[in-house]
Amino acid sequence: MKLTDTIYIAGHRGLAGSAIWRHFEKAGYTNLVGLRSDELDLTDRQATMSRIREVSPEVVIDAAAKVGGIHANNTYPADFLSQNLQIQVNLMDAAHAAGVDRLLFLGSSCIYPKFAPQPIPESALLTGPLEETNDAYGIAKISGILQVQAMRRQHGHRWISAMPTNLYGPNDNYHPENSHVLAALIRKFHEAKTEGADTVTIWGSGRPLREFLHVDDLASAVEFLLLNYDDPQTINIGSGHEVSIQQLAHTIAEVVGFRGDLVNDETKPDGTPRKMLDSSRLHSLGWTTAWSLREGIADAYEWFLANESSVRSV
Ligand SMILES: NC(=O)c1ccc[n+]([C@@H]2O[C@H](COP(=O)([O-])OP(=O)(O)OC[C@H]3O[C@@H](n4cnc5c(N)ncnc54)[C@H](OP(=O)(O)O)[C@@H]3O)[C@@H](O)[C@H]2O)c1
Known part of the structure; x- marks a missing residue:
């Protein structure tokens, strides 16, 4: 090429x-x-x-x-x-x-x-x-x-x-039902902060691990x-790093600046306990990630704020 x-x-x-x-x-x-x-x-x-x-x-x-x-x-x-x-x-x-x-x-x-x-x-x-x-x-x-x-x-x-x-990142889908978990949580914590809510509810135990x-x-x-x-x-x-949904939620809360409590709704299903790709073949060829999860979330949130009025809603 x-x-x-x-x-x-x-x-x-x-x-x-x-x-x-x-x-x-x-x-x-x-x-x-x-x-x-x-x-x-x-x-x-x-x-x-x-x-x-x-x-x-x-x-x-x-x-x-x-x-x-x-x-x-x-x-x-x-x-x-x-x-x-x-x-x-x-x-x-x-x-x-x-x-x-x-x-x-x-x-x-x-x-x-x-x-x-x-x-x-x-x-x-x-x-x-x-x-x-x-x-x-x-x-x-x-x-x-x-x-x-x-x-x-x-x-x-x-x-x-x-x-x-x-x-995840710029141009993600932030629709309340059609979005993926990271974008959905950014939106949820942002709305909770904006509305002055005391708590944000996380579906399930927060224990499942995701990449x-x-x-x-x-x-x-x-x-x-x-x-x-x-x-x-x-x-x-894949990045080769996994994080629990609870850790993810805490990181997003910090980045967004939500100071309330996280509540787990354990009546909701957790889904599969762990889902991560084995990307060792790619990594052994010499490719590595440049973004940490925290920096990446900060970048995604910055984009969300700049485009809040026009983010995808389908
Ligand atoms: N999002 C994830 O977490 C994720 C994870 C793993 C893999 N992927 C893969 O990455 C690929 C892209 O996903 P994405 O998340 O970037 O999706 P996306 O944001 O929804 O973008 C999909 C794009 O496909 C175009 N498209 C859809 N139907 C079309 C059609 N009939 N003719 C021409 N263009 C059409 C759309 O173009 P217009 O905007 O012009 O309508 C849109 O820009 C998919 O194969 C997906 O499986 C995504």
Whole structure:
């Protein structure tokens, strides 16, 4: 991948895609292409085939997807399956037809079985049933990994796939129901502080352990992989650090400046006790994170404050 290559970043306005755009721009890549979904709907096969041929990129980064929290995934599984399959099949077929040499497909940790060993190694893929609440999304993403592998085998493309852990940072979704836990807690503590509330309630015991990655670290990993990784096996992108939900809540409360008490509502479910990716393959190639969780949360909160009136609400 060269600085002058035409690089099409699909989903360049989303959480992951916008960070990748910022990172590549800062790193000196001069021919970035981004198309909003209202300019190119990737579920429209004909439009995708002809537009990608026109753009004729050397590199494609697929950060476009229909994404949502547990509630949305559980309520609209048919939409998540159908739209994600269409987006990635159309984009990869169009990239093949346009002779794209390097492509990176982004998935997520929900591709791994519900009872995978922790931390989850890449070898856990397809070794057991998925978590039911987002199995439709997970199956679509697994198909994407297999499509990358099939394209490599059949056509010799140097395409790769990568599976990031939980992401957060600028452009995150702060919707009360559709957001992920870190963004949801930032919003909750901010509102409690603004309203002068004495307590904030945390769902469950606070004991489950989770891993988080600032999106700028994801973006640097994406560049690193496109420069250094060429293997059919998917590769995990994680920070290698885990934190309990309780520790996370305390850190967010401190960053936001909420001085009240945290109360645990133990009638609410905890979810899986531990979920963390084994990212030792990536780390052994020489890539490391730049952001600590605390600094990352401070950055995310700064962005939230600057964009409070326009944060995503879908
Ligand atoms: N968020 C996380 O914690 C996380 C963790 C691991 C992996 N990932 C993966 O990272 C990828 C991106 O996720 P994200 O969190 O960045 O999602 P996001 O913020 O919702 O962004 C998704 C982007 O996809 C674009 N898109 C959706 N449908 C499209 C369509 N039909 N045609 C063209 N573009 C379309 C949207 O474009 P417009 O804005 O132009 O409509 C949007 O910018 C996904 O594959 C996801 O699985 C995310």
